[in-house]
Amino acid sequence: MKKITKITLGLMVLASTTFAVTNGATLYKKCAGCHGINAEKKALGKSQVIKGWEETKVIAALKGYKDGTYGSVMKGVMKGQVSSLNEEQIASLAKHISTLK
Ligand code: HEC
Numbered sequence: 226m227k228k229i230t231k232i233t234l235g236l237m238v239l240a241s242t243t244f245a246v247t248n249g250a251t252l253y254k255k256c257a258g259c260h261g262i263n264a265e266k267k268a269l270g271k272s273q274v275i276k277g278w279e280e281t282k283v284i285a286a287l288k289g290y291k292d293g294t295y296g297s298v299m300k301g302v303m304k305g306q307v308s309s310l311n312e313e314q315i316a317s318l319a320k321h322i323s324t325l326k
Contacts, residue, residue: 247313249321256306256318264325271299276325283319291315 246252259268264276275283287310289295290303307315 245311245314247317249317249319252310252314252318253321259302264322269299269302271297275322278322280316280319280323283322284315287315287318 256264260266260272260275264278265274267274275286278286286295287303287307290300291307291310293300293304296303310318
């Protein structure tokens, strides 16, 4: 029963963010403070440099932060960043990041 409630809540959250921003470059603005405008920095001196990462690698990392299956010592910071993002937003962010040089 509890699991069903969780899934239902999850779907409601997804539905409520359907009309949110989905442009990768716009979404990335809130990431740039830590990761650098071209994703060239080690965020807070701790993360890997994500510039040039494959889309699929970024998606895997962001989804992992969201569900707690990915990350290192500072994963809590990233969980806060990605928890409100839907699938579409994660995909467009990944696409944008993969184009950064
Ligand atoms: C407050 C600073 C901060 C912001 C803002 C931030 N990040 Fe991060 N990010 C970090 C830190 C710190 C890590 C390393 C976390 C860990 O220990 O796993 C990280 C890790 C990552 C990683 C995986 C790199 C690795 O080291 O494995 C990706 C991908 C990523 N961030 C993408 C994003 C995206 C996309 C956004 C915007 C939605 C974002 N970050 C916003 C601080 C930030």
